[in-house]
Amino acid sequence: MITIKEIAELAGVSIGTVDRVLHSRGRVSEKTKNLILSIVKKEGYRKNIVASQLSNSRISNFAVIMPLPEQNDRFWQIIQMGIEAEKERLNYFKLKLDYYFFDRFDGNSYIKVFTDAVKTEPDGIILAPVLAVEAMSLADKVPEKTKVVLMNSDLPDFNKLSYIGQDSFESGRTAGKLMSMSNGKSGTIAVIDVHPEDYHIHIRTEGFKKYILDNTNSKIRTYLLPAENDMEEFKRCAQLIDNENEDLSGLFIPNSSVHYFADLLEKSIKDKKISVIGYDLVEANAVMLEKGTIDFLINQQPGKQGELALEYLFRSTVLQERIVEKKFLPIEIICRENLESYIER
């Protein structure tokens, strides 16, 4: 591996000049600049990141903008743990990480927090754009040099380094397959549209319905649940499902709140052998899975999402590597039998 010293020798200049070219610090004649760049290219120079870190006093500065960790049944906490794990792996490099948490049921809190984060002009931002409308409305406030990684849900029109998450439609189809297997009989399957405005979650229901309608004789009935932060809504919705469907055979809830329904409808689930499928291996859901009230969970590797998000930012800003613009994570199937293997320690 060639070093700047060797490049300097080859070019007949000093290392200071080479350094200036490599960092585009200007004040170098066009001629020597081109000479140096040609050598860099020809020899395949890559800076020694270890030496660079040792000498460099500059601290990379990253901001994480995401919902409060405790929201969505602490789903976000798992993501945060993934980010922290990756930070630990990178602890010999100079990184600074600031969290900006917002209330995912309050657009204004997002706006405030995003504005704060952007003010610090971070090198990179990890953003969970669950509030799509607000996120898009502020998209152009991201400083020129700041790179953004979106995780968990994508915003196609957002100018970003990369997106990390699941293919929602295929994920829904997989849930459909599991539903069709676990309830042999036909009947009515209730689908809860938890955040109709959240494209990412809504599309899961589309994949699910598609699979069921294409492959089974079951009927599907959709229920809207607009206000996920209101327990009364859950109760009303559960009640409605119970009352309206004598032949209920399945229940599909496209996010982590499946345990509320499993709990509220426990008696019917047992009596009528209703199959229940939901999302996310959060504590409350694991308990219900273990009890047998939930049959399957689809997991979206939240920890891995966090790890990758930070890794990508690091590789892009510090190592200056190219990053894939889209990373779809595995659609994990979790049932009682393999649950244990998915729980750390």
Next chain:
Amino acid sequence: MITIKEIAELAGVSIGTVDRVLHSRGRVSEKTKNLILSIVKKEGYRKNIVASQLSNSRISNFAVIMPLPEQNDRFWQIIQMGIEAEKERLNYFKLKLDYYFFDRFDGNSYIKVFTDAVKTEPDGIILAPVLAVEAMSLADKVPEKTKVVLMNSDLPDFNKLSYIGQDSFESGRTAGKLMSMSNGKSGTIAVIDVHPEDYHIHIRTEGFKKYILDNTNSKIRTYLLPAENDMEEFKRCAQLIDNENEDLSGLFIPNSSVHYFADLLEKSIKDKKISVIGYDLVEANAVMLEKGTIDFLINQQPGKQGELALEYLFRSTVLQERIVEKKFLPIEIICRENLESYIER
């Protein structure tokens, strides 16, 4: 974070002396040694690995002892790719990796290769001990200072740093659950005992049988397949299964060779709607899964096994961190619908 220079100042000695103490290079008086160690402890000194790597000319030397990558339907190749991926991540550190491949159907080749590897006195060894008897017989030939990580299958009595792999019994139980779900009817389920002598694989059949017998009315019939490298054996075994079981409803093959059976018995599988469950997301199996001839695969994250194995060795030898002695990886369930999400790029 305190540096050796600061320690030297506190102790009123030079950094050379501090260094000698930290590396137990001797030639330091008992008194100053104790003084320095007490400061180290009190201040919580941890060496700066970045600076250390930069100055250190020493190259860490690791050996990987595993079956030929092309064996077992190229299962081992996936493991190797995982190791290489981790090596790439650690590329700014000085690591040397040598592969020692053996023929997993030839004990002598293992012995030769292992002996060669050990001769180089590596800092660490990644070992896939599929040939349990041979591996144990040479276990005491590992040099004192060499750390060993076992992956894929464990040897409880082997003196090792860590084991990375799956819980075989639970993995078999999960397969049993999937079998019971995917074939609604009862009937006979054929279980192939592929390597009866390979504890790790055999135990999967135990888990599988346990689940089926505890939870269904199906009968189980076990077939031995001792010589996995003989295609004629596969044919004979498949033929036998086909002839002997009019009411065949399921087929469980506890390793990657499931695609051979799926292929040989394709007609019966289609006609009688036999459920087929096997292991490992290798190319040949993915094709059959896509076609619908295999219903489910259990995956054991071979890539991740490789990554972790190297990461553990690195963390233990270079960073001198403590490592968990056992790491069970997730029991992944793969079907046609989520297959795509598990395939890289």
Next chain:
DNA sequence: CTGTTAGCGCCTTCAC
């Protein structure tokens, strides 16, 4: 515009 130089923290050699 360009070259020189002093570190970053640790490791290693050599001299006393």
Next chain:
DNA sequence: GTGAAGGCGCTAACAG
């Protein structure tokens, strides 16, 4: 036993 000094490759301030 101990200390001084050079160097790993890169960065950045400074002098010209």
